[in-house]
Amino acid sequence: MDFDAALQAGSQCVHAGMPEFELAGPLSPSPEFATAYHQDLDDVAPTIYGRWGHTAADRLEVALGALDQGRSVVFNSGMAAVSAVLLGLLRPGDKLVLFEGGTYYETRQISDQLIDRGVTVQVLAGVDELRAAVVGARLVVLESPSNPLLDLYDVRAAARVAHAAGALVAVDNSVSSPLGQCPLALGADLVMSSDAKVVCGHNDLILGHVSGRDGELIETIRHWRHLHGGIPSPFVCWLAHRSIGTLEVRLLRQNANAAALVELLAGRPEVAGLRWPGSARDPQRAIADRQMKLGGGLLTFQLPDRAHLHRFLRSSRLVSAATSYGGLQTTANDIGAWPHLRVPDGLVRISAGCEDTQDLVTDIRRALDAALPVSVHSYAAPNAHGVTG
Ligand SMILES: Cc1ncc(COP(=O)(O)O)c(C=O)c1O
Structure with a gap:
């Protein structure tokens, strides 16, 4: 059940963890x-019990370990994986450093709970502040690209500074997936992932995992799962492993669809603040070039206001308003509706799916046209919400 490290990632997706x-x-x-x-x-x-481990989890861990270039432990959600890292590694008196924009909201909520348990938590605006803040820290957590704003953090630079101070670095790689970016190869000690997103990619599984190269660290995480009961069921592991077979194919289509949408959106006067890490025009493109292999399927942009955004979403046949991302279907999130983010109304995150590129571009162009404040349009087919544009 071992994997062949010489294979490319796309071959690992298909073969790693499969029967001999x-x-x-x-x-x-x-x-x-x-x-x-x-x-x-x-x-x-050799006593075996389902909460301690099972073959489907072992196989999935071989596949995820091959993709992350380390050893993996699977969990029954992304938050279970994040909790194992934060709660499993930090003790009273330890210090945790994380980033204001680059931390998933619920990860921030766990860090707030850690404060009540005697952990010092320092929240930074950017990697520039890390050198001073990391002194005495046990763990630095970053998320790049961040969800939902797609801000990038320089993983290599953060790992260098953190390691010089004796701290560990854990990177939330949910947005990118192991095929878009390999944090362990960039110097991170641990990778955390919500695999409900790009990795499983069908909007039908909740799963997470942690990967690392240090055997002791990974065994600590595995022991946490053992005690806290975070192992996913054999059925979920099997289905996830099956989904990973097409990860590269899905991601390449999502990436191509995102690139085509960026071309469309860049020419629209009502669109501002377009972000996609794969874009030559993205303000953080230099960081993307240093650490990412693909821009991925997620992009964000600003429409004039929430009413405009809702007209756009209601006019589209292929874009479903839904949380989560990375699935086969193109989805969109009204980010401004999340009060904790304090972002302007009309900001939207689109997760490009695996639809035909031309169909998607045509649909979104028509929906944008239909959403213009004074428009005479003929596009009135029912959309995914059963609403006509
Ligand atoms: C970046 C990131 N980390 C962690 C999570 C949590 O993962 P899950 O919902 O699988 O528990 C999410 C979910 O959206 C996420 O986007």
């Missing part, structure tokens, strides 16, 4: 639905 060759054996694994296993009465050591 066996004459007349299956090419694909099947989940084993057992919580208890027959025990050897003379040797209790």
Whole structure:
């Protein structure tokens, strides 16, 4: 069940963790639905129990480890993975450093709970502040690109500064996925991911994982999962592993669709503040070039106000208003509706799906036209919400 480190990421997606060759054996694994296993009465050591581990999780961990270039531990959600890192590694008296814009809201909420448990938490505006802040820290957490604003943080620079001060670095890689960016290769100690997003990619699974290269650190995380019961079921692991087979194909289509949408949006006068890490015009393109392999499927931009944004979304047939991202279907989030973010009304995050590129561009162009304040338009087909434009 080992993986061949010489293979490219796309081949790892297809082959890592799959059954070994066996004459007349299956090419694909099947989940084993057992919580208890027959025990050897003379040797209790190899006792197996479903909360401690199972074959479908082992196989999925081989695949994710191959993609992250480390060893992985799977969890039943992204937040379970984040919790294992924050709560499993930090003790009273430790210091945690994180970034104002670059931390998922619920990760921030966990850090607030840590303050009540005696952990010092310092929140920074940017990597420039890290050198002074990291003194005495145990852990630095960053998220790049950040969800939902797609701000980038220089992972290599952060790891260099943090390591010089003896701190660990954990990177939330949910937005990019291991194919878009490999934080362990950039110097991070741990990667955390919500795999409900790009990794599983079908808007139908909740899953997360943590990866690292240091055996002791990974065993600490695994032991946390063992005690806290965070292992996903065999069925979910099997389905996730199956989904990863097409990860590269999906991501390349999402990336191409995002690139085409950026071309369209860049020429629209009602669009401002367009962000996509893959764009030559993105203000943080230099950081993207240093650490990202692909821009990915997420982009954000500003429409004049919320009413305009809602007209746009109601006019589209292919874009569904929905939270989450990275799935087959193109989705959009009204970011301004999240009060904790304090961003202007009309800011939208689009997650480009795997639809045909021309169909998506045509649909979004028509929806933007239909959303213009004074417009005479003929596009009135029912959209994904059953609403006509
Ligand atoms: C960047 C990031 N981290 C963590 C999470 C939490 O993951 P989950 O919803 O799988 O628990 C999310 C979910 O949106 C996310 O976008």
